[in-house]
Amino acid sequence: MSCDEFNRLASGYVDGELSEAERQRFETHLETCDACRRDLANLRTLTEDLDMMHFKEPGDAELARYWSGVYNRLERNVGWILFSVGAILTLCYGAFKAIEELVRDPNVSALLKVGVCALIAGLVVLFVSLLRERLVVRKVDRYAKEIDR
Amino acid sequence: MDQTETALIQRCQAGDKEAFGPIVRKYAGRAAGAAGVLLGCPHDAQDASQEAFVRAWRNIRRFKPGYPFYPWYAAILRNICRSRLRRRSRRKTVALADGHASPASDGDPVLLAEQDERRQHVYGALLTLKPAFREILVMKHFHDMAYKEMAEALGVPIGTVMSRLHNARQALRKVLEEDGS
Numbered sequence: 001m002s003c004d005e006f007n008r009l010a011s012g013y014v015d016g017e018l019s020e021a022e023r024q025r026f027e028t029h030l031e032t033c034d035a036c037r038r039d040l041a042n043l044r045t046l047t048e049d050l051d052m053m054h055f056k057e058p059g060d061a062e063l064a065r066y067w068s069g070v071y072n073r074l075e076r077n078v079g080w081i082l083f084s085v086g087a088i089l090t091l092c093y094g095a096f097k098a099i100e101e102l103v104r105d106p107n108v109s110a111l112l113k114v115g116v117c118a119l120i121a122g123l124v125v126l127f128v129s130l131l132r133e134r135l136v137v138r139k140v141d142r143y144a145k146e147i148d149r
Numbered sequence: 150m151d152q153t154e155t156a157l158i159q160r161c162q163a164g165d166k167e168a169f170g171p172i173v174r175k176y177a178g179r180a181a182g183a184a185g186v187l188l189g190c191p192h193d194a195q196d197a198s199q200e201a202f203v204r205a206w207r208n209i210r211r212f213k214p215g216y217p218f219y220p221w222y223a224a225i226l227r228n229i230c231r232s233r234l235r236r237r238s239r240r241k242t243v244a245l246a247d248g249h250a251s252p253a254s255d256g257d258p259v260l261l262a263e264q265d266e267r268r269q270h271v272y273g274a275l276l277t278l279k280p281a282f283r284e285i286l287v288m289k290h291f292h293d294m295a296y297k298e299m300a301e302a303l304g305v306p307i308g309t310v311m312s313r314l315h316n317a318r319q320a321l322r323k324v325l326e327e328d329g330s
Contacts, residue, residue, distance in 0.1 A: 011315035015289070017296045029290050035226040044321050050272045055182030064175045066195070068320075070202045074166060077203065112217075 001029040006036045013038070014047050095120070154218060161209045173202050180226060186283055187230040189276045197233060201226040213295075216268050223292050224302060227284065247265045274324040282317035289314060309327055 006029050012018045013026050030037055058066065099120065103113055160168035180201065184194035195226075205212075205222050212221055241270075275283060288302065289293045300307045 008312060008315070011318060012296070012311045015296070015314075017311065042317060042322065046318055049267065050275075050286065050318075050321075052204070053177045053272060053275075053290060058178045058181075060251055063177055066172050066177045066199070067170050067196075070199050070206075071166065071170070073199060073203045074169075074206055085284075 001025050003029075003036055006033070007039070010036075010040055010043055013042055026147075119149060155214050158209070158212065158214050159216060160216070160314055161206070162212070166206075169202075169206055172218060176222065179219070179291070180222065183223065183229055184289050186287050186291065187227070187270075187280070188233060189283075193233065198226060201229050204229070219321050220292065220294070220298070223288075227302070228289075231280075231284075254288055270328070271321075271325065274321055274328065277324055278317065280322055281313065282320055285310070285313050286317050286321070 006026065009018060009022060009026055013023065020027060030040065099116060102108055102116060154172065157168045157172055161172070163253050177198070181191075182199040184198045184201075185191050188194050188197060201222060208225075212218070228243050258296045275286060278286070282311070285299065285303075290301050296307050296310045296314075303310065305313075
């Protein structure tokens, strides 16, 4: 085994992730190379430092504040959904009435009527296209499985 | 996985929000801490970890009881942190994520690594690494994931996990050496 290969496998060795054959070849090289032994010792020290790292457990007051933040967001989500549904329905109804009035008004020029209709049709096409794109992305998202477990 | 957690998750799946509280409290410190390393910003970390809990709640019915909750949650948290880092780099705002991260401050105890000079030093050095290195070190040392799990989560071969982890550790060692520790 070369020192380069030793270096490539060093983390796997420290983490106990090498196969039996790799481990044996690794240890054989270790017996014969002082530089690699030093590198491995340094790597072990660093790994131990990282393994010792952990986060201070928050106190009761902090946890209560944290949970309250999460809970408020959960509640707010329901509020946002209801608000969005209400806003969409109201806007759609308002837009429908406004267009209906515009189309029936004989004083409004035909060009403006066609323009407004094209504008609405364009918005609908864009919305459907964006919606479809989002749904397709969701289907092929390789991280989606992390939710489905 | 302990029975209490399974029971709590089953209650959550039945829509009981209060049952989610003990789960959030159990993992809050670890979650906010890991997000802190990934994002390099304590306040953003707390917000990201809370957002991840909200997303976990929204998808709780898709979670299979009996599996450990934290690895599932950690995957959601990682995705949120990745999105935030991507948004940051798109905005090209102050690059907290790329070498200019600041260690957690005393004002945010939820996110503090244990008070110990050596650990604080390592923690500070960790925050200066690039996001991909921080991510793999968090997976290994804060989420205790095996190489196989990391490979699945990252969508790369196990050999890539081993070399990326090694490169991350080498980069960290270099930073610590440059700092004289």
